[in-house]
Amino acid sequence: MTLNVGVIGTGMIGQDHIRRLTHVLSGVRVSAVTDVDAGRAKTVADDLPAAVLQPSGQALIEDPAVDAVVVTSWGPTHEEYVLAAIAAGKQVFCEKPLATTEEACARILDAEVAAGRRMVMVGFMRRFDRQYRAMKEVLTGRSIGAPLLMHAAHRNPSVPPHFTSEMIINDSTVHDIDVARWMFDDEIAAVTVLKPRISSKAAAGFNDPLLVLLEMASGVIVDVEAMVNAGFGYDIRGEVVCEDGTVELSESAGAVVKRAGQYAGRVPANWRERFVSAFDAELQAWVDAVTAGGTTGPSAWDGYAATVACETGLRALHSGRREPIVLRERPDLYKEPTP
C-alpha cells in the first residue's frame, strides 16, 4: 500500500521532506502540495509526477487524494493546519513548533483529546538520531546508575542577519528542550538563562552565546550551551553524568583518522548534514505508523510542553531570574512516554 501525503509549505524543509518522501522513503508518495507562494509550490509540483498543486492548505487537507498531511509552513500557521487535519480525520506530521503559543498548543490538545486518538506527530527529529538513541538506551538500562545532570551544547556555525537571542531559544534550544524531556521521561520544572561574555561575531544587541539551565522535575539539571556564531561547524554535544558513570553522545558518525600524533574526524557543516539520517528515520516511522492506522513519535503533548518551555525560557532571558514552568494537567491520551 502507498500512503498519499499532502505537503503544506514548500520552503526549505518542505522541499527537503518532499525529496525524502519521494526518493528515500518507502510506502509513500507526495500526492499534493501547496504554499502561499504559489510560484514556489508550482515549481515543486512540476517536478512531482504524482502531485497536484492545491490552491490552499485547507483545499489540500480536504483533497480525497490526500491520506495524511505534512505541515512545513511557517510556525505561526501550524495551528490552523493541524486543527484542520484533525477535523478532517487525517493524520498530521507537523514540523516544530507544534504552534507558537501555549494557548494555540492547548487548542490542538483539546481537539485531539476530543477526537479520542493520537493524530499528531511533531518533528523533533533528534529522537530518531542513532547517537541520541544509543545514549538513551544506556540510561534506560541503568548500568551506570541514576542520572544527576546533563551537559549539552548546540553550536551553529552562523545565522542569518535577522536572527535574535529569542530565536536561540525558540529555534535552537527547543531541540535540546525536547531531548531533555525525552531523555529523562520527565517534565522541565524551571528555566534559567545566563548570558556569558558576548561573542565578537554576534550582531549588535544580540546575546550569543547563552547558557540555558533546565531543571527537571526529578532534580536532574541540564545545562545547554547555545551558540549560533561558532564559525567552525555545526557541533552538537551531550553528556549525561550518572551515579556510577557517564554517557556521552558520540562525536561523529563519520570516520575518525589517527596519524602522526593527530586525531581527526569531521565536524558537520550544518544541521542537515548532522541529522539527515534522523530526518529520514523520523518520517519513515511516521509513514509506517500512519499506514498501520495510528501515529508515533513526539506527540502534541510534547509539542505543547516544548512551546511552554520556550515561552518560559524567553521570560527567563529577559528577567534574568529562574522562571518556573506550569503545565496544564496531562490528559490520559498522553500518559505513556512517547518514543
Ligand SMILES: NC(=O)c1ccc[n+]([C@@H]2O[C@H](COP(=O)([O-])OP(=O)(O)OC[C@H]3O[C@@H](n4cnc5c(N)ncnc54)[C@H](O)[C@@H]3O)[C@@H](O)[C@H]2O)c1
Ligand atoms: N526540525 C528541524 O530541525 C527544522 C529545521 C528547519 C525548519 N524547521 C521548521 O519548519 C518550518 C518551516 O521552516 P523553513 O526553514 O522551511 O522555512 P521557509 O521559510 O524556508 O519555508 C516556509 C514555507 O512556508 C510557506 N508558507 C508560509 N505561510 C504559509 C501558509 N499560511 N500556508 C502555506 N504555506 C505557507 C512560505 O511561503 C515558505 O515557502 C518552521 O516551523 C521551522 O521551525 C524545522
